[in-house]
Amino acid sequence: MEERELIRNAQNGDREAYGQLVALYQARLRAFVARYVTRPDDVFDIVQEGFIDAMQHLDRFDPAKDFGPWLRAICRNRMLNHFRSAKVRQTAAAALVDEALQSTWGAMEDDLEEGVERVAALRRCIDKLEKTQRELVEQRYRQEIPLNDLARKVGRSAAALSMALFRIRAALEKCMEQHLEHA
Amino acid sequence: MSPEEVHVLIEEYRDGTITPGDARRLADAIRGDREVAARVRRELEFSGHLGQAIDGDDEAGFVRSFAERQRAERGGAEFVSAFEKRIRSTARARRAEPVASSPVPFLIAAGILVSILGAFLARGGKQAAVIVEKRVEEPSADLPKEAPTPEPVPVPEAPPVPKAEAPEPSSPVPSPAPVRTDEPRALPSPAPGPKPSTPEPTRVIRATPVATIDRIEGDVRIDGKPAAAGAELTAETSLSTGAPKSRVSLLLSDGTRLGLEADTALGPILKGPKGTRIPLTQGTLSADVAKQPADQPLTIATPHGEARVMGTVLRLVVDQASTRLEVKEGKVRLTREAKSVDLAAGQYATAGAGSPLLARSLAPDEIVLHATQAKVTGAEWTLVRDPRSLTGVVLEAGQTPFKVVDHVEIRPSYATFTFFAPADKEYRIWLRSTSLEKGDPWTRDMVTLEPTRAVLSQKSPFFGALPTTAYVFTGVAATPGYTWMNGHGEEAKAEAAPLTVKFAETGWQNLRIYVGHPWVRVDTIWLSVTQKTRPSAKQAPPPLTEK
Numbered sequence: 001m002e003e004r005e006l007i008r009n010a011q012n013g014d015r016e017a018y019g020q021l022v023a024l025y026q027a028r029l030r031a032f033v034a035r036y037v038t039r040p041d042d043v044f045d046i047v048q049e050g051f052i053d054a055m056q057h058l059d060r061f062d063p064a065k066d067f068g069p070w071l072r073a074i075c076r077n078r079m080l081n082h083f084r085s086a087k088v089r090q091t092a093a094a095a096l097v098d099e100a101l102q103s104t105w106g107a108m109e110d111d112l113e114e115g116v117e118r119v120a121a122l123r124r125c126i127d128k129l130e131k132t133q134r135e136l137v138e139q140r141y142r143q144e145i146p147l148n149d150l151a152r153k154v155g156r157s158a159a160a161l162s163m164a165l166f167r168i169r170a171a172l173e174k175c176m177e178q179h180l181e182h183a
Numbered sequence: 184m185s186p187e188e189v190h191v192l193i194e195e196y197r198d199g200t201i202t203p204g205d206a207r208r209l210a211d212a213i214r215g216d217r218e219v220a221a222r223v224r225r226e227l228e229f230s231g232h233l234g235q236a237i238d239g240d241d242e243a244g245f246v247r248s249f250a251e252r253q254r255a256e257r258g259g260a261e262f263v264s265a266f267e268k269r270i271r272s273t274a275r276a277r278r279a280e281p282v283a284s285s286p287v288p289f290l291i292a293a294g295i296l297v298s299i300l301g302a303f304l305a306r307g308g309k310q311a312a313v314i315v316e317k318r319v320e321e322p323s324a325d326l327p328k329e330a331p332t333p334e335p336v337p338v339p340e341a342p343p344v345p346k347a348e349a350p351e352p353s354s355p356v357p358s359p360a361p362v363r364t365d366e367p368r369a370l371p372s373p374a375p376g377p378k379p380s381t382p383e384p385t386r387v388i389r390a391t392p393v394a395t396i397d398r399i400e401g402d403v404r405i406d407g408k409p410a411a412a413g414a415e416l417t418a419e420t421s422l423s424t425g426a427p428k429s430r431v432s433l434l435l436s437d438g439t440r441l442g443l444e445a446d447t448a449l450g451p452i453l454k455g456p457k458g459t460r461i462p463l464t465q466g467t468l469s470a471d472v473a474k475q476p477a478d479q480p481l482t483i484a485t486p487h488g489e490a491r492v493m494g495t496v497l498r499l500v501v502d503q504a505s506t507r508l509e510v511k512e513g514k515v516r517l518t519r520e521a522k523s524v525d526l527a528a529g530q531y532a533t534a535g536a537g538s539p540l541l542a543r544s545l546a547p548d549e550i551v552l553h554a555t556q557a558k559v560t561g562a563e564w565t566l567v568r569d570p571r572s573l574t575g576v577v578l579e580a581g582q583t584p585f586k587v588v589d590h591v592e593i594r595p596s597y598a599t600f601t602f603f604a605p606a607d608k609e610y611r612i613w614l615r616s617t618s619l620e621k622g623d624p625w626t627r628d629m630v631t632l633e634p635t636r637a638v639l640s641q642k643s644p645f646f647g648a649l650p651t652t653a654y655v656f657t658g659v660a661a662t663p664g665y666t667w668m669n670g671h672g673e674e675a676k677a678e679a680a681p682l683t684v685k686f687a688e689t690g691w692q693n694l695r696i697y698v699g700h701p702w703v704r705v706d707t708i709w710l711s712v713t714q715k716t717r718p719s720a721k722q723a724p725p726p727l728t729e730k
Binding site: 019022023026027030031033034035036037038039040043044047048051052057060062070073074076077080081093094096097099100101102103104105106107108115118119120122123126137138141142146147148159162163165166169172173 | 186187190191194195196197198199200201202203205206207209210211213214220223224227228229230231232233234235236237238239242243245246248249250561584589590592593595648649650
């Protein structure tokens with residue numbers, strides 16, 4: 001079924017059609033939100049809440065227009081609410097950085113496809129990492145284990161671990177860029 | 184700032200262990216150095232995408248989880264709806280119930296009689312079941328103590344392929360000072376913050392249990408331990424809810440029903456010869472309170488005072504500085520230290536340092552917001568003196584890097600007005616402002632207003648299809664001196680259809696203003712039910728302000 005037909009059906013209350021739209025757009029929106037929100041669980045939540053908002057206001061969407069930018073705008077609002085929430089600002093110091101970062105965001109109208117491609121390329125690069133490196137990356141960037149805790153866990157100093165992660169990230173970034181170029 | 188240094192600071196920022204000094208340095212660098220800003224953005228984007236890449240694209244899992252969440256959201260709505268229905272039906276039933284042979288209904292009836300008598304003697308207020316809602320905002324995080332900055336980390340050469348891992352630096356490197364524990368965010372405890380006033384030192388009968396958990400949703404704890412439906416609270420136990428979407432319904436032994444929303448902390452409920460005392464230190468509480476005997480009121484103790492409930496419908500809102508009591512039906516006495524005020528239906532009062540205990544209307548026709556009442560966030564608005572204004576002080580717009588079409592959600596600087604307004608009134612929005620800019624009128628005449636949790640009668644043409652209640656007021660510079668404006672296109676049309684606002688819920692509302700063009704000065708915002716046409720330039724709103 002074509003996307004426009006899915007949208008029309010969803011607007012008529014077809015939940016299955018809406019489920020297919022969720023499947024179609026979830027990766028793109030998660031990649032978009034992940035540019036601004038680093039915790040994977042938060043990204044997951046924000047996109048899910050965005051889809052719930054979109055479902056509730058689906059009757060306002062003009063099916064003649066592109067669905068992606070509309071969803072992106074909704075997720076952007078969800079994301080901004082997330083940042084406004086005092087809960088994500090663990091300390092006043094972090095809030096200083098939050099505010100400075102938000103001043104650089106501009107319109108937040110990123111290309112939805114670009115993010116998906118970057119994530120896909122990164123996934124291939126992560127597969128090439130050694131097991132110990134992959135575990136470190138997973139513990140730090142998926143499980144969000146604080147650096148100091150992770151350093152204790154792996155028996156290294158926090159500074160050494162930070163530097164090791166810096167190197168792995170640099171190599172992954174290089175690998176990702178190469179993949180994107182070839183693509 | 185080198186890439187390595189940015190990486191270290193960003194990792195600390197993500198962990199919440201960044202020191203205030205480093206945070207300021209990083210924030211200044213982001214604002215002042217485009218290269219650093221781009222590097223920081225890249226670093227964070229990469230972390231986010233890395234998390235997604237490791238997470239995997241589990242499309243089926245996401246859709247399944249979404250479906251479950253939908254069901255949960257619907258369940259949540261049903262929970263609230265069922266709870267509200269039960270409150271209403273209980274209240275109705277209680278009003279209709281005949282006096283039975285049990286002594287409890289007799290006491291209730293006696294309480295009702297005494298309450299009615301008291302109310303008629305004092306003010307003639309209406310008697311009804313009680314609904315109490317109370318909100319205590321979480322204290323904002325203070326700046327942590329400055330920790331010593333770790334010494335620079337030696338940086339070996341990066342490997343060319345993602346195989347090699349960095350060798351350990353040969354010299355010992357001090358680990359960054361504050362070690363963050365990975366414990367989940369603590370549930371609100373009844374202890375912290377200003378303590379509710381302590382119970383009177385009379386003999387307290389500690390009846391157990393005092394309450395039973397009726398329904399439960401999300402993270403609810405008794406004395407810090409997970410609670411379940413059916414669990415009983417004694418006069419020595421505390422109850423708290425986590426966040427978000429956690430809630431619990433409690434039934435007290437006298438038939439009073441309490442509903443605690445997320446992030447709420449309740450101290451031990453005490454029943455004694457002088458009545459029932461509920462200490463609430465944080466969160467939102469709804470209650471359907473059974474009629475209390477005249478000499479045994481139900482008292483809700485807050486950090487700033489206490490409300491004695493005999494038989495009313497009311498709402499209590501508590502923040503760090505004050506307690507506000509809003510009475511919807513009947514009559515309630517609010518006491519702070521030695522002073523008290525009796526509130527009738529449709530009135531509210533604020534108890535707190537510097538707030539006079541005065542009864543005010545809950546549903547005013549006129550809401551007047553002067554610049555002096557605004558809370559300024561960021562650097563774009565400044566309070567300046569201007570003798571031409573109504574109060575002598577105005578908000579002046581400074582330079583902004585944002586365009587007027589940028590969504591206000593992304594803007595870090597604004598001024599906020601907080602005021603009470605009901606949901607059932609439609610207010611015309613009048614803005615008294617001027618512009619000092621002498622150049623092109625098209626670049627000096629805009630200011631953006633955003634009432635939150637509200638519906639506007641018109642959508643701002645500046646924001647297209649964006650779901651927003653922000654509205655760009657134009658034409659500020661069309662007339663010399665201060666003028667009242669209403670919405671878009673004022674410079675072209677003598678009287679466009681006035682922009683109106685209706686708030687989604689009765690309660691405390693926020694209205695934010697954002698800089699459109701620099702050197703616009705905002706004097707007063709007047710929300711009016713009665714002022715249907717644009718006020719003349721010199722017309723002042725009625726002398727009625729909401730703080």
